[in-house]
C-alpha cells in the first residue's frame with residue numbers, strides 16, 4: 390500500500406493506523422505545517438489493510454454511539470479545582486473516580502520542553518498535569534499500545550482527548566472484552582492548532598524575554614469564566630523571573646484561523662453521536678438558561694453517551710454538583726455539535742508567507 394489517506398482533509402493524525410500496523414511499517418511524520426501524518430515504508434508493507442480498517446475517518450459510523458446522550462450541567466465542589474481547570478472541573482471528577490480504584494488515566498500534558506503529548510497518570514500529581522486545555526495537537530506516540538497493555542494487565546483505564554483521538558482508540562482496541570475496563574471521554578473540540586506554530590511561538594516568547602520558558606497556561610482564570618474571555622488569559626513564565634500574559638497565539642488560532650489542521654474542516658465528530666462514553670466541554674450560555682448555575686470559576690457540560698458512561702458518571706457525582714438539562718441548550722451554544730470549523734479562504738497565504746518570510750513576519754502582521 391502506498392498511503393493510508395489521499396487528501397490531508399482525510400487524516401486527523403490520530404495514529405490508530407501507526408499503532409495497529411503488524412509490520413511497524415508506518416511512521417507518523419510532520420508535514421510542512423507541523424501536523425503528523427502516517428507514512429508507509431513500502432518495503433515492509435504486506436498490504437494487509439489493517440491500517441485503513443481502523444481509520445475513524447474511513448470506517449462508516451466512525452465508531453460512534455447511536456443513541457441520544459443525556460446532557461448535564463456540572464461543577465466541581467472544590468473552588469481550588471475549578472481554579473485549576475478549564476471549565477467546571479468535570480475532568481478532575483471523572484479521573485478521580487478511576488484513580489480511586491487504582492486505575493490509569495491518559496490525557497494531554499506539556500513535556501519537559503513544553504511540547505504537548507499524551508501521557509499516562511497513575512497518581513494525582515501526574516493527573517493534575519493533564520488538566521487545562523492545551524490548544525495544540527498532542528502527539529499520541531505509543532499511547533494506544535500502552536492502553537492495550539494496561540487493559541491486558543487488568544487496569545481500569547480512562548482515556549481523554551479530542552473526538553478523533555477517542556475514535557482512533559475505539560478503532561484500535563476493537564470489540565474485545567478488554568473494552569469492559571476502558572472508559573473514553575472526549576471533548577467538544579473547536580479544531581486543533583499546529584505543533585510547529587506552537588514551537589515557533591515559544592521561541593518567539595523566549596527571544597523577546599531573553600529567558601527560557603518554564604511555564605505556559607492557556608485559559609487561566611485570571612479573567613472570569615465566560616465565552617467572551619475564553620480567548621484571554623494565556624500566561625507564561627520564564628527562568629529569568631518574568632510572568633506575563635500574551636494573546637498572539639489565540640489570535641492566530643481563533644481570529645486568523647490559519648493554523649488549524651486541514652481535517653478539522655471535515656470533522657466527522659461535530660454532532661451528538663460521539664465515539665466516547667462521556668463528552669465534556671464548557672457550558673456556554675448557562676447564565677441565560679439557569680442563572681443560578683453560573684459560576685465565574687467555570688461550569689461544565691457533560692454528555693453521557695453510553696451505559697458505561699452512565700456508570701462512570703454515577704461514580705464521580707460525589708465530587709460534582711449536577712443537574713440534567715435539555716439537549717437544546719448545548720446544541721444552540723456549541724457550534725461543534727452542529728458543524729465543523731471553517732478554514733479561512735486565505736489559509737494558503739498565511740503558510741506561503743510563513744515559509745517565505747518566517748514566523749516573525751506573520752506574527753508581526755497581527756499587530757500592524
Ligand SMILES: Cc1cc2nc3c(=O)[nH]c(=O)nc-3n(C[C@H](O)[C@H](O)[C@H](O)COP(=O)(O)OP(=O)(O)OC[C@H]3O[C@@H](n4cnc5c(N)ncnc54)[C@H](O)[C@@H]3O)c2cc1C
Nearest residue numbers: 474475476478479480496497520521523549578579670671
Ligand atoms: C483543542 C481544544 C478545543 C476545544 N474546543 C472546545 C469547544 O469548541 N467548546 C467547548 O465547550 N469546549 C472545548 N474544549 C474543551 C474545554 O476547553 C475543556 O477542555 C473541557 O471542558 C474540560 O474542562 P475541565 O474543566 O473538565 O477539565 P480540565 O481539568 O481543564 O482538563 C482538560 C482535559 O482536556 C484534555 N486536553 C487538554 N488539551 C488537549 C489536547 N491538546 N488534546 C487532547 N486533549 C486535551 C486533557 O487530557 C484533560 O482531559 C476544547 C478543548 C481543546 C483541548
